[in-house]
Amino acid sequence: MAVDYIIIGQGICGTWIGYYLLKENKSFIVIDKGNLQSASHAAGGLINPVTGRRVVTTWMAEALLPFVWKEYIAFGSALNLHCIDQKNSLAFPSATDLQQAFMERIKQQNSFIQQPSVSRETLRHAFNFPFDVFEINPCYVIKMQALLHAFRAHLTEKNILREEVFDENELQEGEGFIDYKGIKATKIIYADGICSSQSRYWKNLPFVQNKGQALVIQAEGLNASYTYKLGHLTLVSLKDNVWWAGSSNELDFTTAAPTEAFKARTTALLQSILKKDFTVTGHWSALRPATVERRPFIGFHPQYKNVGILNGMGSKGCSLAPWFARQLVQNMLYDAPLDALADVSRFAKALSR
Incomplete structure (x- = not known):
């Protein structure tokens, strides 16, 4: 052949x-x-143009974002599949330095960071957040x-x-x-x-073996038009009332399998932030090919x-x-x-x- x-x-x-x-x-x-x-x-499938505690723009973001939108649309058209959505990220800083980093980027007129398009009062019905909230726009979610x-x-x-x-x-x-x-x-x-x-x-x-873990949770009452950045944790809607909650970024690990420590830590964090009841229905783990x-x-x-x-x-x-x-x-x-x-x-x- x-x-x-x-x-x-x-x-x-x-x-x-x-x-x-x-x-x-x-x-x-x-x-x-x-x-x-x-x-x-x-993977949760999120494309986010900012990263890290200094809230910096990711490598090639200005070129990548319009490119991937066009290409995923074309891919979906070829396979009769809807595979990309714009779901901007509402970011809740978990510490003073993160809050200051977001504020500084707004002052610098970073084109990806803005004040939220949904009211803070509305968000307080679903989330506990000790600092402010910011919107990262655009963010895309790929239906992986x-x-x-x-x-x-x-x-x-x-x-x-x-x-x-x-x-x-x-x-x-x-x-x-x-x-x-x-x-x-x-x-x-x-x-x-x-x-x-x-x-x-x-x-x-x-190569660097980079382990990522995520929970799958069922939670009602969260607006699935957005993704949510809760400190180091991100919530991405997978389907009705089902959310991907991840992920870790582990360089030092003894097993590639899911761990109870991650599950317990992430569950506790979700309990402290979410005002909605949730149930853990899945636990994923994989090794990323990082460099x-x-x-x-x-x-x-x-x-x-x-x-x-x-x-x-x-x-x-x-x-x-x-x-x-x-x-x-x-x-x-x-x-x-x-x-x-x-x-x-x-x-x-x-x-x-």
Whole structure:
């Protein structure tokens, strides 16, 4: 069997690579076991243009926000799927320094931060908040589960998905081609999240295993037109009265599984902030493919020119994956340049060891 490309993984990165290759009428096979505990499946799907205790604008936010809105709309249209909503974030600072940071950004006329469009009196019916409240505009929510499932069904219908665990020992590189269990392709793209850190090709990249946990809660009476930033915790509506409450950002952990400590801590925080009753109905945990530089890995191996990667999105996969997937496809097909800050060639020395 011969195809143009092999894609390893059907998380958010693999999905967007496949989408852009289909638009270019290129042939490919996706190899993915379907791990529902992957970072993509466990994500809340929020795209937020500000971050951190200093309330700074995220990398490339000005360019990314209009791009992702247009691309997710187009993706949904292609698959007859509604997969993106604008749901601005109402941020409740949990400390004086955070309150001051928001106020300072408003004084600086940060285009993403404004006074809330809903009254504070209305919000006090649902939330306890000791400081003020601010609105981050725009914020988008991606329906991650629906998007991933819809594209998987599309791949299955076209008979271009192999539901199996990728075994790198079965991969062979030849002059100008790749062979994997009888599938011959011109290139292979690793888009399999943290698994790439164990690859013989990519193990020398500065991956960081970053654990994220989130609770799923049922709570009535919260306005689902918004997302809510409660200190380090974010609430994102998944469906009627069901909310994603996350996530942690753990660099030091002993297990990838959900922990009772996170559940207890997060439940206590929700009890202190929410005036509405809630029930915990789920607990998710996953390892994100983060990087030391907090910049993605995109491009081709300096020694194995037909082995590529799209990875390392950390917690920004919903916004960065479509941008860099398109860039990678344009590079493969039309030799378009890759962003120097993301191009994996910056690690050529380490990868050549």
